[in-house]
Amino acid sequence: MDLDDIAARLGVPVEEVDRVHRLAGDGPSAPLPAKTDAPALLDRLAVRPDDAAEIIAGWPDPDSPLWTPELRWLLDRSIAMVRADLAGYDWLSPGPELPRERGPAWRHLYVYAYLALVDVVRGYHRDHGIADAVTWVTLADLGRNLAIDRRMRGEGWPIMQSWLTLHSRGSVYELGRLQHQRGDGAIGLHVPESGPLTPTAIEASLDEARVFFPRHFPDEQYTAFSCASWLLDPQLREYLPEDSNIVRFQRRFELEPYDESAGPDADIEVLRFGFRTLTTPLDELPRRTVLQRAIIDHLRAGGRWHWRHGRFPI
Numbered sequence: 001m002d003l004d005d006i007a008a009r010l011g012v013p014v015e016e017v018d019r020v021h022r023l024a025g026d027g028p029s030a031p032l033p034a035k036t037d038a039p040a041l042l043d044r045l046a047v048r049p050d051d052a053a054e055i056i057a058g059w060p061d062p063d064s065p066l067w068t069p070e071l072r073w074l075l076d077r078s079i080a081m082v083r084a085d086l087a088g089y090d091w092l093s094p095g096p097e098l099p100r101e102r103g104p105a106w107r108h109l110y111v112y113a114y115l116a117l118v119d120v121v122r123g124y125h126r127d128h129g130i131a132d133a134v135t136w137v138t139l140a141d142l143g144r145n146l147a148i149d150r151r152m153r154g155e156g157w158p159i160m161q162s163w164l165t166l167h168s169r170g171s172v173y174e175l176g177r178l179q180h181q182r183g184d185g186a187i188g189l190h191v192p193e194s195g196p197l198t199p200t201a202i203e204a205s206l207d208e209a210r211v212f213f214p215r216h217f218p219d220e221q222y223t224a225f226s227c228a229s230w231l232l233d234p235q236l237r238e239y240l241p242e243d244s245n246i247v248r249f250q251r252r253f254e255l256e257p258y259d260e261s262a263g264p265d266a267d268i269e270v271l272r273f274g275f276r277t278l279t280t281p282l283d284e285l286p287r288r289t290v291l292q293r294a295i296i297d298h299l300r301a302g303g304r305w306h307w308r309h310g311r312f313p314i
Contacts, residue, residue, distance in 0.1 A: 001069060001070065001073055003017050003018055003021060005070075006070045006073060006074070009068065009070040010070050010071075010074065010096065010098065011098075011099055012096035012097070012098070013096070016095070016096035017074075017096065020074065020077050020078060020081055020095050020096075021077060023081045023084065023085075024077040024078075024080040024081035024084060025080075025084065027080040027081070027083060027084040028080060028083065029076045029077070029079040029080045029083070029116070030079050030083060030116045030117055030119070030120050031116060032059075032060060032112060032115055032116045033115060033116075033118070033119075035056070035059050035061065038052075038055070038056055038059065038115070039052065039056065041115065041118070042055060042056075042115075042143075044136060044140070045115075045118075045136075045139055045140050045142045045143050046140035046141075046142070046143030046144060047142060047143040047146055048143060048146065048147050048150075050150070051143070051146040051147065051150065054104050054107070054108065055104070055108050055111055055112075057104055058103065058104025058105045058107070058108055059112075060072065060075060060105070060112055064105070066103055066104065066105040067105050071105055071106070071109060074095055074096075074109065075109055075112055075113060077095075078094045078095045078109070078110065078113045079113045079116045079117060081094065081095075082094055082113065082117060082165050082168050082169060083117060083120055085165075085169055086120065086121070086124055086169050086170060087124065087169060087170055087171075088169050088171065089166070089169070089171040089181060089182045089183055089184075091162050091163070091165075091166070092162060092165045092166075092169070093161070093162045093165075094110050094113055094161055094162065094165050095109075095110065095161075097158045097161075100154055100157070101154075107154075110161040110164075111142070111146070113168075114142055114164055114167075114168055117168040118139060118168075120168070121135075121139070121167065121168050121169065121170055122135055122139075124169075124170040125170060128170075128216045128217065129215070129216055130173075130216055134173060134174070134175065134212075137174050138167055138172060138173050138174045138179075139167055141164065141167055141172075141174065141179070141192065142164060142167075144192065144193065144194075145157075145160040145163070145164060148160070148193065148276060151276045152272075152276050152277060152278070153277075155272075155277065155278045155279065156272065156276070159272075166181060170182075172190070173212065174192065175205050175208040175209050175212055176201060176204050176205035176208050177191075177194065177195065177197065177198075177201035177202060177204070177205045178190065178191060178192075178202065178205040178206070178209075179191075179192055180205075180209045180212070180213075182213075182217065182220065183222075183226070185221065185222060185223055185224070186222060186223070186224040186225065186226040186311055187209055187213060187222050187224070187225050187226070187314070188225075188226050188227065188228075189225055189226065189227040190227075191229070191231065193273075196245060197245040197246065197249055198245055199245070199248050199249075202249060202252075206225065209225075210314060222314055223313065223314060224311040224312060224313055224314055225252075225311060225312055225313075225314060226309070226310070226311040227253060227309070227310055227311070228263055228307065228308070228309045228310075229269075229307070229308070230266040230269050230270050230273070230305050230306070230307055230308070231246055231249065231250070232250055232253055232255060232308035232309070232310050233266065233305055233306045233307075233308050234250070234255070234308070235298065235303070235305065235306065236250070236291075236294060237250070238294075239290065239291075239293070239294030239297070239298070240290060240291065240294060241290075244290070246291065250310075252312050253310030253311060253312050254310055254311060254312060255308050255309070255310040256308070256309040256310060256311075258306055258308060259309075260306075262307070262309065263307030263309070264307060265307075266304070266305035266306050266307040267299065267304060267305050269305075269307065270295045270305050271285075271295075274291060274292055274295045275292065275295075282296055282299060282300055
């Protein structure tokens with residue numbers, strides 16, 4: 001198919017279609033699991049019934065009228081592009097942001113790509129001796145993110161579709177309370193929505209990682225844990241008690257000098273993670289927790305939140 005025609009039919013910039021074409025090259029795609037196996041797989045990936053029903057309803061059957069030639073091309077080449085970067089650990093967009101209101105094929109195209117890559121990444125995990133339990137709890141981040149996107153009325157997914165390519169390429173592993181990302185000399189820490197950020201849970205997760213990475217990736221040398229997040233913004237200490245879990249988490253890190261250009265807009269990210277909304281006016285946001293009140297009061301006073309980078313030795 002002609003790339004300009006594909007872009008026009010998808011309603012996206014041709015540069016984004018060309019990027020997928022270039023990065024995928026002639027690389028192999030991967031087949032989706034059989035539709036009859038989809039319910040069990042989606043359940044294992046912690047996909048909620050309402051999300052699973054939508055995904056199955058839009059399944060890319062060969063005779064489905066929902067799947068136009070340009071959508072089938074994008075799905076095939078998106079899978080190939082992500083697969084070509086297996087073992088990569090940088091953020092990777094799997095393709096252009098699509099107008100998801102056009103139906104389940106458009107809304108869940110990158111979910112189908114993720115499902116097609118499950119067996120690919122499971123094979124990668126097996127090659128590195130990683131236990132099935134770690135594989136499945138890691139890959140089940142799909143269900144968590146779909147549920148968050150539903151709560152956010154579709155506002156969460158453009159970021160999440162890139163985030164989930166890390167799982168599909170064997171870069172991220174969920175070990176206890178934290179997710180750990182392979183990197184260049186440092187293990188990146190991510191904080192999923194899965195319970196209190198207690199010091200005990202954090203230390204247990206770090207201890208797992210200290211054993212996990214030398215065992216399964218012995219050729220990679222890590223000297224530090226790192227994190228980039230609004231959670232590391234020292235301004236939070238003006239609002240939170242010293243014994244709060246967030247402040248105690250912050251104390252582990254030596255912060256790099258603040259660079260406003262190094263990272264996303266933290267004012268947006270605190271709304272994404274603190275309230276799971278990007279469009280609700282401040283006056284209508286809930287104030288149930290100390291953290292929520294801190295976020296709102298700081299913004300209403302004209303303050304800006306900061307995206308900070310920090311690390312500490314393994």
